[in-house]
Amino acid sequence: GYFVIWEDGRTTGNLSDIYAQKYDKNGVALWAKDGIAVVATTNNEVFAPSSFYGTDTRYKSHACTDSAGGFFVAWDNPDNGNSDVRLQHILPDGSRRFDDAGYVLINRTGQNDPINYQEAQLIADGRKGFFISYIRGNRSGGYRDLFVRNYKEENGALRYNGGGQMDVYGEIQLVPTQCGNRGDLVYPDVNPKDYHIYPDGQGGCNVAFAYYLTSIVTTSTNGLVGFNRLCRVKKESHVTTRRTANLPSVPDPSAPPYNEQSFIYKKDTVLQLYNLSYSTFQTSCTIGNTGVIVNTNYVIADHGQGFLQASDGTREAEFAKGAIATVDGASDINANIIAASVKATRTGSDFWYKRVLVLPQEIYDSVPYELSSDTEYIGSGYRLTPIDPLTKINEGYDTLLGSASYQDYDFALAASNNRIFAAGKIWGPTSAYDPILINMAQMQVDRITRDSVAVHWQTPKGGTTIGKEVFTSPGAYYGNPFIATDQRGNALFSIINRERFIQVSPVADGGRLVWGAMGRSIGSGYVGTQTYQVYTPYATMNPVNGTAVIAWVNQGSFSSTGKDILMRHLDSLNYYNTMPPVRGVGVISPNYASSGTFANPVTLSGLSHTWNYFEGFNTATGVQSTMAAVFDDYNLGNTTASAIDNTNLDGTRIRKYNGVPYLDRNYTIGVENNPNGAATINVQLYFTSAQFAALQAVDATIASPADLVVIKQPKGTVENPTAYVPVAGEELISPTAWSAVDGGYYIQIPVKSFSYFFIKKNDAVLPVKWVSMTAERAAGNTALVYWKVTNEVSVKSYLVQYSEDGVHYKDGCTMNANGSGAYQCSFPISSGKYFVKIKETDLDGRSAYSSTAVIDIVKAGMHFIVSPNPVKTDAVLRYTVPAATDASLRLVSASGAVVWMSRTVLTASGTVPIPMRGLAAGLYHLQIRTKTTSESIAVTKE
Numbered sequence: 001g002y003f004v005i006w007e008d009g010r011t012t013g014n015l016s017d018i019y020a021q022k023y024d025k026n027g028v029a030l031w032a033k034d035g036i037a038v039v040a041t042t043n044n045e046v047f048a049p050s051s052f053y054g055t056d057t058r059y060k061s062h063a064c065t066d067s068a069g070g071f072f073v074a075w076d077n078p079d080n081g082n083s084d085v086r087l088q089h090i091l092p093d094g095s096r097r098f099d100d101a102g103y104v105l106i107n108r109t110g111q112n113d114p115i116n117y118q119e120a121q122l123i124a125d126g127r128k129g130f131f132i133s134y135i136r137g138n139r140s141g142g143y144r145d146l147f148v149r150n151y152k153e154e155n156g157a158l159r160y161n162g163g164g165q166m167d168v169y170g171e172i173q174l175v176p177t178q179c180g181n182r183g184d185l186v187y188p189d190v191n192p193k194d195y196h197i198y199p200d201g202q203g204g205c206n207v208a209f210a211y212y213l214t215s216i217v218t219t220s221t222n223g224l225v226g227f228n229r230l231c232r233v234k235k236e237s238h239v240t241t242r243r244t245a246n247l248p249s250v251p252d253p254s255a256p257p258y259n260e261q262s263f264i265y266k267k268d269t270v271l272q273l274y275n276l277s278y279s280t281f282q283t284s285c286t287i288g289n290t291g292v293i294v295n296t297n298y299v300i301a302d303h304g305q306g307f308l309q310a311s312d313g314t315r316e317a318e319f320a321k322g323a324i325a326t327v328d329g330a331s332d333i334n335a336n337i338i339a340a341s342v343k344a345t346r347t348g349s350d351f352w353y354k355r356v357l358v359l360p361q362e363i364y365d366s367v368p369y370e371l372s373s374d375t376e377y378i379g380s381g382y383r384l385t386p387i388d389p390l391t392k393i394n395e396g397y398d399t400l401l402g403s404a405s406y407q408d409y410d411f412a413l414a415a416s417n418n419r420i421f422a423a424g425k426i427w428g429p430t431s432a433y434d435p436i437l438i439n440m441a442q443m444q445v446d447r448i449t450r451d452s453v454a455v456h457w458q459t460p461k462g463g464t465t466i467g468k469e470v471f472t473s474p475g476a477y478y479g480n481p482f483i484a485t486d487q488r489g490n491a492l493f494s495i496i497n498r499e500r501f502i503q504v505s506p507v508a509d510g511g512r513l514v515w516g517a518m519g520r521s522i523g524s525g526y527v528g529t530q531t532y533q534v535y536t537p538y539a540t541m542n543p544v545n546g547t548a549v550i551a552w553v554n555q556g557s558f559s560s561t562g563k564d565i566l567m568r569h570l571d572s573l574n575y576y577n578t579m580p581p582v583r584g585v586g587v588i589s590p591n592y593a594s595s596g597t598f599a600n601p602v603t604l605s606g607l608s609h610t611w612n613y614f615e616g617f618n619t620a621t622g623v624q625s626t627m628a629a630v631f632d633d634y635n636l637g638n639t640t641a642s643a644i645d646n647t648n649l650d651g652t653r654i655r656k657y658n659g660v661p662y663l664d665r666n667y668t669i670g671v672e673n674n675p676n677g678a679a680t681i682n683v684q685l686y687f688t689s690a691q692f693a694a695l696q697a698v699d700a701t702i703a704s705p706a707d708l709v710v711i712k713q714p715k716g717t718v719e720n721p722t723a724y725v726p727v728a729g730e731e732l733i734s735p736t737a738w739s740a741v742d743g744g745y746y747i748q749i750p751v752k753s754f755s756y757f758f759i760k761k762n763d764a765v766l767p768v769k770w771v772s773m774t775a776e777r778a779a780g781n782t783a784l785v786y787w788k789v790t791n792e793v794s795v796k797s798y799l800v801q802y803s804e805d806g807v808h809y810k811d812g813c814t815m816n817a818n819g820s821g822a823y824q825c826s827f828p829i830s831s832g833k834y835f836v837k838i839k840e841t842d843l844d845g846r847s848a849y850s851s852t853a854v855i856d857i858v859k860a861g862m863h864f865i866v867s868p869n870p871v872k873t874d875a876v877l878r879y880t881v882p883a884a885t886d887a888s889l890r891l892v893s894a895s896g897a898v899v900w901m902s903r904t905v906l907t908a909s910g911t912v913p914i915p916m917r918g919l920a921a922g923l924y925h926l927q928i929r930t931k932t933t934s935e936s937i938a939v940t941k942e
Contacts, residue, residue, distance in 0.1 A: 001025050002540065002549050003071050005038070005063050006565055007046065016044045018075060020090060027569055031094040038073055038088050039102050045086075047075035047120075055194045056410040056480050058538055059321055064124035066153070068092065072130050074105070074120040083118045085134045089153050097156060105158075106134060114138050121197050123205065125150060127268065129161065131205040131230065133197045146192045148207055148230055150270045162270035166207050166228040167192055168306030170276050171215065178293055179285040185278060185298040189214045192226070196321035200361065201334050203232035204270060208310065208338045210320040223316030225340045225357075228307040229273040237265045237366040271371055274308055277301040310357050312397055316343035318408070323415035324361070325445045327453050333391045335445045335455060336361040337420055339400050341408045352408035354401035354424060356443075358455050360393045362386070392452040393445075401439045402426050402462040409480055416485035418445040420455070421507060422463065423481040423493060438467035438478055438495070438518065440511035459511040466511070467495075467518040468603040470638050474498075476601050478518075483507070484548060486541040488903070490574045492548050493519060494539050497600065500525030502537045502552060506573045514576045516612040517602050517632055522550065522568050524624035526617060546574035575890060575901070577927075579610070584742030585686045586625035588616035589645040596644035596668070596720030599627055604636040604671075611684065614641035625743065628667055629684040636681070636754075637672025644720040645691070654694050657724050661698045662760035663708075664691045668720050669754045677752045679808070680849070682736075685710065685757060688744040695761070702761050705738035705745045709762035715755035724758045734762060734848050750849050768795055768840050768848065771821075775836040775853040778826065783812065783855055786824045787838055792817060799839040800825055804832055812836070829855070856933055864928055866914065870940040875914040877926065881906050890927045891916070891939075899924070906930070916941055 001024045008019040018038040022030045039045050047062045063073040069092030076083045086102035106117040119135045129152030137144040149163030167190045174181040195209035209226050241261045265271065278301055284294045311317055320340040327333065336359040341352050362368050369386035401411060401424045411424030420443040427436050441463030447453050470476040479496035491507040495518065505519030513519050525531060537552035551567035572578035588597040599614035609632060616627045628641045646655055646664035654661050665687045675681065696702045713730040735747040747759070771788040778784040785800050795817040801809040812827035838850040863880040877889070884907050891900040891914060899919060904912060914926065919941050926937045 001030070003063070003065075004035075004551055004565065004567065005047070005071075005073055006035075006553075008035075008037075009562070011040065016046060017041070018045050018047055018073065018088075020071075020073075020094075022092075022094065036090075036094045037100075038090060038096070039075070039086070039100065041077075041101050043077055045075050045077060047073055055319060058480075058482055058536060059410065059412065060121045060196060061123045062121060064122050064130050067124065067126070067128045072122060072124075072153075074122040074132055075102070076118045076120060077102070077104075083116050085117045085120045085132070087122075087132065087158075097153065103158065105132065106136075121195075123197055123199055125152075125205070125232075126199070126203050128152060129159075131163075131197060133166075133195070133207065135192065135195075143189055144191050144193070146195055146207070146209055148197060148205055148228075150205070150230060161268060162272075163230055164272050166272070166307060167209065167211065167226060168276045169213065170278065170300055170306065172298060172300060177295055178287050178290075179283065179295055182283075182295040183297040183299065185300070190226075194318060194320065198322050199324065200229060200231070200336075201324045201326070202363065203234070205230045206322055206324070206336065208320040208322040208340070210317045210340055223318070223343065224309055225311035225317045225320045225338065225342075226307045227310040227322070227336075227338055227359075230270040231273055231368050231371065233265045233267055233269050233271065233367055234364065235366050236267050237372070239263045239265060239367065239372055265367060265371075271367065273368065273370060274306055276306040310338050310359075311340065311342060311355070317341065319410045321413050323413055323420065325415040325420050325443075325455075326417055327391070327445050327447060328418045329447055331391050331447075331453065332363050333360040333393060333453075334363060335359075335393060335418075335420075335453075337413070337415060337443075339411075339413050339422065341411065343408070351403050352427075353399055353403035354411055354422065356398050356400040356422075358393065358395045358398075360390055360395060362390055389451075394454045399462050400441055402437070402465075412481045412483040414483040414485045414491060416487060416491060417489035419458075419489045419491070420444065421483050421485070421491045421511070423466075423483055425478065425480060426465075435471070436469040436478070437465045438469075438481060439463035440466045440493070440507070440513075442507070442509070442511040458509055464511055464607060465603075465605055466513060466607060468638060470601045470603075472601070472640075474598050474600055476603075482537065482539060484539040484541045486546070486574075487543040488546075488574065490541065490546065492539055492541055492550075492570070492573055494537055494550060495519070496534055496537060497521070498525070499533045499535070500531055502534055502550065504539070504550060504570065506576060508576050511607075513608050514610065515580060516608050516610050517604050520580050520613075521615070523566075524615075524617065526622055526624065541573065547571045548573055572898070574903070575888065575898075578898070582613060582629075582741060583615055583624060583626045585688050585744030585746075586618065586623045587621070587645055587688060587690075588618050588625060588627060588643060595718075596642045597627070598640070598642040598719075601638055601640045602630075604630060604632045604634070604639045606633050606635045608632045612639075616643060626686045626741075626746075628669060628686060629746070630669070631682040634675060634679045634681055635673055636675070639672070640670045641667065642720055643667045644722060654698055655723060656698075657726075660760065661695055662711075662724055662758050663687055663695055665759070666721065666724065667757040668715070669757065670715070671754045674753050680750045680752055681754075682748060683751055683757075684746040684748045685759065686741070686744060686746045687759070690744075692745055699761055705747050706735065707762055708738075708747055708759050709734055710747070710749050711758040711760065712751065713756040713758070721756060732762075732846070734846070736849050737851070768792055770850050773838060773850045773853055775834075775855050777829070777855050781829055781831060782826050783829045783834065783836065784824065784826045785812070785836060785838070785853075786822075787850060788822050789840070790821060792819055792821055794843045796841045796843045798823060799841070800827070801837055801839060802827070802829065803835045805835075809835075809837070856935075862930075862933060862935075864935055864937060866926055866937050866939050870942045871916055872942050873917040875916055875939060877912040877914055877928075878910075879906055879912070880909045881930070882908075884908065885930045885932070887928060887930045889914075889929075892925045892927060893919075894923045914939075 005020040007016045017040045019035040021035040065071050070090050074087050077086045085106045087105050088102045089097035116137050121133045131150050133148040135144050146167045150161040151158040169190045172183045173186045191212040192209040197207045200206045206229050279299050317340045322338045325335040339356040342355050409425040413422050422441040442458040443455050477498045481495045484492045494504045502522045503519035505513040505515035508514050533555050535553040539550040541548040548570045554566050555563040597616035602612050611629045612632050614628045617624050627643045710733045733749045737748040768789045769791045773787040775785045798815045800812040802812045803809040813825035815823045834855040837852045841847045865878050887906045889902045921941050924939045928935045
């Protein structure tokens with residue numbers, strides 16, 4: 001199940017309280033209607049405050065489970081301009097563990113106390129406890145300190161397991177004296193402006209923070225990124241630290257005496273990784289009659305600073321955050337990913353970019369090596385390297401997302417298994433007037449040798465552009481993206497579009513959005529015929545089963561009833577060939593004389609390799625419906641679609657030209673980068689059942705959408721012409737496919753450019769009909785293609801074309817038509833993956849395309865067989881693979897329904913049972929997908 005927790009203003013005075021609801025895995029509410037009160041006081045309780053520096057609070061955690069059916073939540077309790085940090089533990093039945101006002105975790109000494117405690121964050125520790133963090137500062141804003149602590153609730157009391165201030169910093173200031181310069185220890189003002197806590201994967205807590213450092217020594221101010229960690233003691237440990245003490249004037253690191261300290265660390269306590277460590281030594285001299293003057297000098301120990309500086313010293317940094325990625329296979333390290341926006345100067349002007357730092361983080365058995373016994377490295381409180389060298393990783397800085405010339409935004413960072421994801425808004429490459437881009441980046445941690453791993457880019461460095469804001473009407477204006485992950489390497493992308501609806505998609509390798517460019521929309525953006533506004537969508541994925549829940553705040557633009565919380569359940573997110581249903585077809589334009597209905601624009605970069613749908617809204621009925629779709633396999637850029645309907649469908653009138661009827665809907669599709677013959681793009685045009693029936697009513701020879709043809713015209717000066725008039729350069733395009741859908745039909749056509757589209761009956765000789773087409777790899781890296789056709793009238797030839805990327809095709813082989821209806825030809829290929837299609841050309845020069853087949857990569861050493869086949873009860877998959885690999889298995893019925901699925905690890909050879917005894921007789925397909933290949937096996941159930 002899951003929890004939904006929100007700030008609620010239902011009380012008198014519109015004060016903000018905190019409420020929550022619990023749901024089971026089927027979405028059934030388990031607590032009182034409209035939720036239970038987590039806290040209800042006379043103050044404004046804010047559990048997700050906007051930080052002082054405007055951070056998107058969705059990237060910070062304010063609640064966590066107690067691992068027993070309840071949850072903890074922390075919030076800021078403001079009072080008279082000050083605030084303290086409070087906590088509540090909600091038990092599985094919805095009751096409160098602490099009193100109504102919550103547990104006062106950090107309390108001021110009084111109402112006028114000038115110290116604030118605020119901006120709390122909270123994460124679970126995996127041991128039924130939690131880590132809580134907060135900022136301590138004075139009311140005037142003169143300083144801000146960062147604390148992280150670990151607690152466990154036991155019978156109504158909190159047991160403290162350790163923690164402390166994470167941003168302690170010291171410098172040595174040289175002070176002139178009568179006896180030379182003396183080294184004094186001073187504490188510069190470290191001012192964390194925003195921070196992020198995240199699990200370290202071993203029961204501990206990492207913290208990354210952006211801060212200003214006002215150096216006392218250099219009197220300069222820098223914006224930097226810091227890192228610290230609370231490490232979990234996994235078993236009781238005896239630790240000895242050894243430091244030099246009373247150093248001579250010229251320190252000798254090997255000289256005694258030593259100052260040794262011995263500690264016993266108890267299991268389940270937490271230790272701060274970086275602490276300020278220093279030693280002292282004395283110098284003296286005699287000045288006249290004043291006698292001996294003694295100076296005590298301070299020396300900060302090597303690597304003994306209070307936290308790790310995790311940036312490369314640029315002028316300013318913000319939005320710091322982190323994530324842990326694991327190494328594929330057994331390892332003694334994880335990859336600690338720290339990222340932030342940093343500001344730099346380029347040719348005299350400021351620009352922002354996202355930077356990422358990769359650090360190894362040891363997987364230890366007691367305490368990390370930095371905190372374990374020191375017997376060799378004199379002068380330090382901890383060892384710099386372990387006794388046995390850790391697995392090597394390509395640690396260091398790199399650019400995560402592209403640079404922005406004008407304004408910076410927060411960004412999303414998440415990791416799951418060995419995959420790392422990031423997405424963010426980028427304000428133009430050169431100036432403030434450039435469109436805002438949405439970039440997606442993906443990295444992956446891969447093993448290189450037994451004792452080395454590397455972080456590899458799965459997208460180009462800096463990410464790829466998956467979307468772009470459009471300022472025309474209707475436009476596309478995006479909020480900050482959000483990425484949720486599970487524990488199996490899957491990710492879910494979400495983003496607000498125009499504050500009216502949310503778009504979501506699973507993320508495949510290479511940062512590809514599986515459900516299309518910028519994802520599919522949830523909801524229409526309307527309540528009835530009025531627009532609504534959505535805020536702060538938050539998604540969470542189930543750790544293991546490929547499902548997710550996304551919730552958001554909704555308020556109608558014209559509503560006086562306040563705000564609602566809506567949510568949606570998503571499933572099959574770990575199967576990248578599972579697509580959401582297409583929205584049905586309906587009438588869009590309210591009247592014949594209108595200028596048409598415009599869909600929200602989409603930026604198509606050729607990256608998603610799937611259909612992207614354009615939906616129109618009927619302002620009279622409040623119905624949103626699909627108008628058109630474009631397959632995204634070419635960089636078309638900003639793509640717009642609109643349509644116009646003749647809604648007079650009473651049978652007394654249908655549009656005609658010179659007595660020839662044509663469909664009561666026409667379309668305009670415009671693109672930023674028109675291919676103009678450089679590529680063939682597949683397009684689907686949708687129309688209603690009533691519109692098709694009206695066309696059939698005046699021409700009884702139209703039996704199905706297969707009898708239609710599309711008239712494509714060059715674009716004129718208007719967006720949507722209200723009527724068809726022949727123009728020079730228009731062409732007829734025969735559909736390559738059609739299908740009935742909810743409320744109507746679509747026909748699919750290949751185009752080489754975009755403009756106006758009309759639909760009428762095809763009066764020409766019917767094109768060839770494709771019966772089948774297959775392509776396979778023969779011996780010697782040869783592609784062998786077979787196809788069958790019917791209605792082979794006036795056909796001149798067939799040209800087989802192939803492509804390595806599905807976009808740019810080359811000619812493979814040609815066959816002249818001979819009337820047989822059955823053909824085959826071959827051409828040489830290499831060992832990669834290929835897309836194959838066939839172009840049929842008529843004697844009059846018109847052409848049509850077959851569907852596309854795929855020749856997969858060479859499956860060296862892989863072999864799959866299902867037995868028995870046909871099967872009466874259950875079947876077994878028998879396999880041989882060259883090395884152990886993760887695999888997903890799905891059994892799909894002839895209608896396309898998934899009837900069984902499993903995720904497993906295939907060893908060198910073995911079997912997997914396929915349960916089929918309860919299934920109806922018929923044909924099924926077992927789909928097998930690994931990291932390197934995919935295969936489908938037909939299985940017959942008797």
